[in-house]
Amino acid sequence: MSTEAEPPARLPLFLTDADVEALSDLPSAIAAIRAAYATPADEHRNPGRIFADSDREWMRVMPSVPASARLFGAKSINGSFADGLRVSYLISLFDKDTAELVALVDGNRVTGLRTAATTAVGAATITPERPVRLGVIGSGFEAQSHTAALALVAGIASVRVFSPTAANRTAFAARFRASLSIPVDAVDTAEAAVRDADLVLCAARSRDESPTIHADWVTDDATIISIGSTTPAQRELPTELIARAELVVADGRDEVLHGSGDMIAARTAGVEVDALTASLNSVLLGERPVDRDHGIRIYKSAGAGLQDIVVAEALVDLARRRGVGTELPISIVTTRK
Known part of the structure; x- marks a missing residue:
């Protein structure tokens, strides 16, 4: 402890979930993620998740000191089973030069934004530079955000989508048929979505944690995006497909x-x-090196604090420029040691 406290140069900003929704911008998030990953991997700057839990509560902390950014910090995911499962997300950002608290950001929507942006950056490294047929498994939030992100980095010629609920896949097809101005069809089976697709997006958790596609549905030179197997218990891709792959990014x-x-x-x-x-x-x-045209190439995502911090920083910068968010009346103490 030190009594040599210094007043903050600027009071911290708080961004609510509604603020994040208003500020969310995929191109800006993609640019922030690309800059963050265009530096050498560094486990000291970006360690793995830290867990704390009891039978009733749990907390996951994802810290990062990005090489590409001005700020550093952590996202905490906080859950309780006291009344069903309730979860909150908080991102705290600090100035690299002064260690002052810069912002607190509701991380709920940041998680979806940074995941889709990172997928776009990853997909851009392994997808052919020609028009591709996209097959989508899933029609929910992740499937929608990732399809929008993929459309920014790949030349999508057509889309086929499958999810178990017919109304949901039909609504998905209508939305992207209008927004992308390309053929988008809802199909009745996962196989119909995947067969002959150049690019396959797996964005739906299976109910029994079994793979959501079969290896023999996939062409020999396909690109696969897998975002739904991020714990040891979760399954999305069959082992036979991974065995056929030339590269997993x-x-x-x-x-x-x-x-x-x-x-x-x-x-x-x-x-x-x-x-x-x-x-x-x-x-x-x-x-x-990556051959984008030959062999099966897979992008797999686990998520990382690095992604949360650089995207949150971009949101805070945009919020300051637009006058969005709430400047807090006080801050925490920063001291000299």
Whole structure:
């Protein structure tokens, strides 16, 4: 403890969930993510998740000191089973030079924004530079945000979407038929969405944690986006498909290799997943070459604090320019040691 406290140069900003919704901008988020991953992977700057839990409460903290940013901080995900499951998300941002608190951001919508933006950056490294047919599994928030993000980085010629509820997949098709001005069809089976697709987006959790697609549906040179297997218990891609892959690009290599049920199952089956898998950083830096036209290429996401912090910083910068958010009347103490 120190009594040598210094007043903040500027009072911190608070962004509500509604503020984040108003400020959300995929191109800006994609630019922030691309800059963040165009630096060498560094586990000291970006360690893995930190967990604390009891039988009733749990907390997950995702810290990051991004090399590409002015700010650093952490996202905390806080849950309680006292009355069903209730979860809140908070991102705290600090100035790298002064350690002063710069902002507190409701992280609820930031999570979806940064995940879609990171997927766009990852997909851009492995998707062919030609018009592609997109097959989508799922029609909910993740499927919608990721389809919008993919459309910004890939030349999508057509879309086929499947989800178990006919009304939901029909609504998805109508939305993107209008917004993308390309053929978008709702289909009756997952196989119909995936067969002959050049790019496959898996964005729907299976009810029994079994893979949502089959390996023999996938063409030999397809690009696969997998965002729904982020814990050891979750499954999305079959082992046979991972075994056919030429490359797996991961937003966090260690977390994908050891935290994704897909990769754990593939390793158990004898697939050399460590040799297959490269970090998104190494691909963007040109350290791991990619043939975008040949062989199955997979992008797998586990999420990372790095993504939350750089996207939240971009939101705070935009909020300051637009006069959005609430400037807090007080701040925490910053001291010299």
